[in-house]
Amino acid sequence: MASLRDVAERAQVAVSTVSAALNGTRPVAVATKRRIEQAAAELGYRPNLLARGLQSKRTRILALLFPAPRSGFGLTEMQFATGAAEAASELGYHLLLSPESADPIDEVRHLTGLGLVDGVLLMEVRLDDERTEFLSASGVPFSMIGRTREPGSIDYADIDFAATARDAVAHVAGLGHRKLAFFNLSTDLYADGYGPAIRAGEEFAAAARAAGIGYVDGFRPGSAKEGRAAFERLLDAHPDVTALAVMDDHAAVGVIAAVAARGWHIPEDLTLLLVLSSAAVAEMFHPRLTTLEPPSTELGRLGARMLIERLRGDGPPRQRLVPCNLVVGDSSAAPRSLS
Amino acid sequence: MASLRDVAERAQVAVSTVSAALNGTRPVAVATKRRIEQAAAELGYRPNLLARGLQSKRTRILALLFPAPRSGFGLTEMQFATGAAEAASELGYHLLLSPESADPIDEVRHLTGLGLVDGVLLMEVRLDDERTEFLSASGVPFSMIGRTREPGSIDYADIDFAATARDAVAHVAGLGHRKLAFFNLSTDLYADGYGPAIRAGEEFAAAARAAGIGYVDGFRPGSAKEGRAAFERLLDAHPDVTALAVMDDHAAVGVIAAVAARGWHIPEDLTLLLVLSSAAVAEMFHPRLTTLEPPSTELGRLGARMLIERLRGDGPPRQRLVPCNLVVGDSSAAPRSLS
DNA sequence: TACAGTTGTCGAAACGTTTCGCACACCGTA
DNA sequence: TACGGTGTGCGAAACGTTTCGACAACTGTA
Structure with a gap:
């Protein structure tokens, strides 16, 4: 060489x-x-990047810190990673995939102490995430995909849940529905302070209120079985619900089964929305479900870009919210008559 | 520091x-x-890893070269990456996520010329993959997840299609079925020389022959619509087929619809297997499908490990085949009576 | 006492950059 | 003629390691 x-x-x-x-x-x-x-x-x-990095203290390498794959880890997370890697690559940076060990704090300390990375990209951020405190304290530049409860001046790119909920409610209301129900993610995730679960829950409620349509929530089915049971309880208590937004893929399967068991059809008897799921998944359903597809690749790209900008120089916090993409499928229709 | x-x-x-x-x-x-x-x-x-790398010429960084996400890019690919990253981490290595640019050859040259990585991990390997020739020629250590038509002495970890097909056929034959059909991946992928499509196709045929049961193939539906049509054509031509193995998730959706349209039920009237799909996906079906789950994480781990071993010292080619994991769901049963 | 061998330690060079003080030549101006 | 300014280029030091030849202090043997 x-x-x-x-x-x-x-x-x-x-x-x-x-x-x-x-x-x-x-x-x-x-x-x-x-x-x-x-x-x-x-x-x-x-x-030679090593020699350059040794001298200049800047390696142009970013670490993507990702947690142990939970269940439901899939396309979305992959897109965060690929999006971030692409954006980094375009700007002359490299992305290091860093599996989170037992002790994430130690992991970060290790990476930065090694002098290997210039900054850290956090994904799967919890509402109360201990990693952010440590990173802030140790002065390592970082940005988040997702965000904590109070991001303060930390850079982040996250889903615009408010806009997403507004879009979804507008879609449903536009079809003539007067009462919408919402099935959140599983109780476990919700209790864990999983941001999307909490925020989506809040924003759907707010959007329905703002639009002046009826709204029911409080259900958190995490499996097909629970989805089915939840749907039955829902209709018992609120027979006038004609549209349903579901966060969990598997729960949606249960809902569809419950609908069929009742002799109903989608979309004639129920408008069903899949929230935060990819169109690829939505296509596996029959009929193809209307989806609010998370802008995962875009978020990954943004996360990397804002981290690199931050490394290049200071400036005000970079905080970006991107709404989900509403992909209308064959599960949306006017409400059934409530005679 | x-x-x-x-x-x-x-x-x-x-x-x-x-x-x-x-x-x-x-x-x-x-x-x-x-x-x-x-x-x-x-x-x-x-x-300081940079200083060490500068001096010793070894950075303990591996590059995972991944192509632009195709459709169907998802959990499996994510698991390759996370598996590789984990294994690397355990052995004191790091994994660089390297999106493949327009010119993959140039990409590799760039990475190695920079002195940044010790070796390269290839995924999504085609039967005829130009990248392998270049890597071999340039002397960069590398290993593959998947394999070319003639891997020669290149290290790789791949699915053991022969064992997988044997397991699947044994499962079906054990239930009493006498004739199995096979739906391969889409024509596009097949024509492209996509390894899993070709190899699975060959091995299922061989396994059926060896087990002495009837076998039908030649179908390559890549969508729900095509899956449905394919199933109808299949039964027209071969009404005695009682079990079906499907490679493409979306095609399976179509098959299920076609089964229902016929007034049939799964598994009573048809035993359905999903090949090379994750159990997480299989659970989205109703009933839950029997799956041959690819050992993606394991393959990722193996790929990284064998690359690191190769870096530590020479030796014979490391070539490992791992069979899929048969997860029996609710879509397997004895054949319907062929009266 | 002299000498070879062993054991443990040191100092300096090298890896390929970036950075910074300095020197040289040239210009126009006083 | 002398002088400050400007435009170029040079050489050396530094970054934090690894590696390797040299060497001092012992040990045991002749």
Whole structure:
């Protein structure tokens, strides 16, 4: 591998001049500069990132800290990672995939102490996330995909739950529905302070209120079985519900079974929305469900980009909310008559 | 951050002695060694990976080269990545997530030329994969998750399609079925030389032959619609088929719809197997489908481990095949009577 | 006492960058 | 002619490791 010295020799200049010319660090006469660039090209010179990092204290490597795959870990998380990696790559950065060990704090300390990464990208952020405190305290630049309860001045990219809920409610209300029910994620996740569960729950309620339509929540089925049971309880208590938004894929399966068991059909007798699930999953249902698809790739990209911007220089907190994409499927229709 | 010199000062020895003691590179008197270790611990010393890499030419970083997410990119690919990252982490390595640019060859050249990575992990390997030739030629250590048509002496970890097919056929035959049909992945993937499609196709045929049961293939539905049509054509031509193995998730949806349309039930009238799909997906079906779950995490782990072993020293090619895990669901039963 | 071998430690060089003080030549101005 | 300013380029130091030849202090043997 050609080094800076090789280029210097070939261009008949000092090593430091080559460095300056190639990085634009300080002015270099155009003739010299051209000569250097040509020499570099001829030798196929590539800067050694280790040497550069050692000297400049900046490696242009970001760590993506991801927790042990929960159940339901899948496409969305993959898209965070690929989106972040792509955006980083476009900006000349690299992304290190860092599985979270037993002790995430230690993990972070390790990574930064090693001098290997410039910054950290957090995913699967809890409402109360101990990692953020440690990162803030230790001065390591970081940004979050998702956000804590009070992000303060921390950079983040997250789903715009308010806009998403508004879109969903508007869609349903536009079809003529007067009462919407909402099935949140499983009780476990909810109790754990899982951001999307809490926020989506709040925002759907608010959006329904704002739109002036009826609203029922409090259900948190985490499996097909629970979904089925929840739906039956729902209709017992609120027979006038004509539209339902479900967060959990498996719960949706149960709902569909319950609908069929009742002799009903989707969408004629129930409008069903899948919230925060990918269109790829929605297509596995029959009929194809209307989905609020999370902008996962975009969030990954944003997370990486704002972290890199932060590394380049200070500035105000970068906080971005992106709404889900409403993909209308075959599970949306006007409400059944409530005779 | 404490450096080797700080430790040396505190322990009252030379820098080189500290290095030797900490790495076990050469013998150091026990007393000295203990003194050094204590000093290191007190200072919270962590070796600077950049400096180490610069000197030793080994960074302990692996690159996971992944292609642009195809459709159907999801849990499986995520598990390759997380598995590889975990295994690497356990062995003191790091995993760099490297999105494949327009020119994968250039991408690899870039990564290795930069001096950043010790080796490359390839996923989504095609039967004829140009990347392998380049990597072999350029002398960069690498291993594959999946494998080319003729892997030669290249290290790889892949699904054991033969064993998987045997298990599947044995399961079906054990239930009493006498004729099995197989729906491969979409025509596009098949034509593209996608390894799993080709190999699974071949091995299912071979396994059925070996087990002495009837076998039908040639179908490649890539969507629910195509799955439905394929199933109808299948039964027109082969009314005595009682069991079906499907590779594509969406095609399975179509098959289920077609079964229902016919007034049939699963598993009473048809035993349905989902091949190379995760149990999480299988659970979304109703009834829960019997699945041959790919050992994705394991393959990721193996890929990383064998690459690291290769880096540590030469040796014979490491080639591992791991069968899918048969998860029996509620879609398996004795054949319907063929009266 | 002299010498070879062993054991433990040291110091310096090297890896490939970036950074920074300095020197040289040239310009226009006083 | 002398002088400050400007535009270029150079050389050396530094980043934190690893590696390797040299060397001092012992040990045991002749």
